[in-house]
Amino acid sequence: SAVISQKxxxxxxxxxxxxxxQCQVDSQVTMMFWxxxxxxxxxxxxxxxxxxxxxxxxxxxxxxxxxxxRPNLTFSTLTVSNMSPEDSSIYLCSVGDRANYGYTFxxxxxxxxV
Amino acid sequence: xxxVEQHPSTLSVQEGDSAVIKCTYSDSASNYFPWYKxxxxxxxxxxxxxxxxxxxxxxxxxxxxxxxxxxxxxLHITEKQPEDSAVYFCAARNQAGTALIxxxxxxxxxxx
Numbered sequence: 001s002a003v004i005s006q007k008x009x010x011x012x013x014x015x016x017x018x019x020x021x022q023c024q025v026d027s028q029v030t031m032m033f034w035x036x037x038x039x040x041x042x043x044x045x046x047x048x049x050x051x052x053x054x055x056x057x058x059x060x061x062x063x064x065x066x067x068x069x070r071p072n073l074t075f076s077t078l079t080v081s082n083m084s085p086e087d088s089s090i091y092l093c094s095v096g097d098r099a100n101y102g103y104t105f106x107x108x109x110x111x112x113x114v
Numbered sequence: 115x116x117x118v119e120q121h122p123s124t125l126s127v128q129e130g131d132s133a134v135i136k137c138t139y140s141d142s143a144s145n146y147f148p149w150y151k152x153x154x155x156x157x158x159x160x161x162x163x164x165x166x167x168x169x170x171x172x173x174x175x176x177x178x179x180x181x182x183x184x185x186x187x188x189l190h191i192t193e194k195q196p197e198d199s200a201v202y203f204c205a206a207r208n209q210a211g212t213a214l215i216x217x218x219x220x221x222x223x224x225x226x
Contacts, residue, residue: 033213042203043158043216056210059115092157096212101146101165103214105157 002027006093006106013083013113020079021109023093028073031096034066037108038089046091049076083113116141116208120217127194129226137204137217138186146207147180147187148214153200161202162189194224 003026013019023032032049047055047068055068070076080087093106117140127133139147148163164171164178164187171178180187191198201221205214 031212042218045208045213045215048210048213094214096214101148101163103148103160107157 001102001104002029002095002097004093004095004104004106006109008109009107010110011112013111015084015113017083018079018081019083019111020077021091021093023076023078023095023106025074025095029095029097030073032070032076033094033096034068034076034078035092035094035105036089037092043092046078049078080111083111085113087111088113116144116206116215118204118206118215118217120204120220122220123218124221124223126223126225129194129196129224131194132190132192133194133222134191135189135202135204135220135222136186137188137206138184139206140185141206141209142182142185143209143211144206145211147178148205149176149178149189150203150205150216151200152203152219158203191222194222196224196226198222199224 005024034046035043037043045058046061047057049055049068049070051070067079090108090110092108096103120137145166150158151161152158162173162176162178164180175192177190201219203219204217208215
């Protein structure tokens with residue numbers, strides 16, 4: 001399965017600022033996703049990162065708040081913009097292969113907004 | 115869109131006992147149902163999965179069953195051991211056939 005490198009692993013940020021999280025995969029993958037996991041909660045899909053086009057956002061998530069880039073088949077970024085304490089969470093990158101159904105996760109970015 | 119319900123939210127068992135976690139999904143077009151184990155502070159790890167053309171799958175002490183008609187699937191873990199203590203998530207692949215939608219998770223505690 002694909003090996004995912006996600007960084008930073010954690011950060012403490014001031015409210016009103018932005019943080020960009022990077023996801024690098026060791027092989028080309030067809031599908032990349034971003035999830036949010038609030039403390040003690042499940043994984044909530046933020047968006048599907050589409051290579052060469054705009055991301056597909058789930059209900060409740062908008063591009064202005066969570067801009068996503070995916071310039072190629074091995075890399076994606078998620079930016080959390082104009083942060084507030086409610087954005088404190090773990091953000092996870094995930095990749096999938098439609099052919100073999102394998103989905104793996106990065107190690108996550110633990111974000112604290114103060 | 116797809117909605118996945120998971121029960122129970124917490125489960126406590128004795129070492130050696132069996133445990134069952136159940137999930138239901140809403141989209142009849144969903145065709146892939148994985149289960150993940152997440153230990154504290156770690157990423158979710160796939161433990162078993164099942165596709166819609168199969169009714170049951172086993173892997174050592176764990177098994178998953180799928181009832182497409184009723185739109186539910188279950189995880190069965192036998193001979194529970196303390197290292198099985200973790201949060202377990204079920205998931206279903208969404209309408210677009212791409213992303214996974216997760217249940218709310220089951221916190222499993224195994225006492226010796």
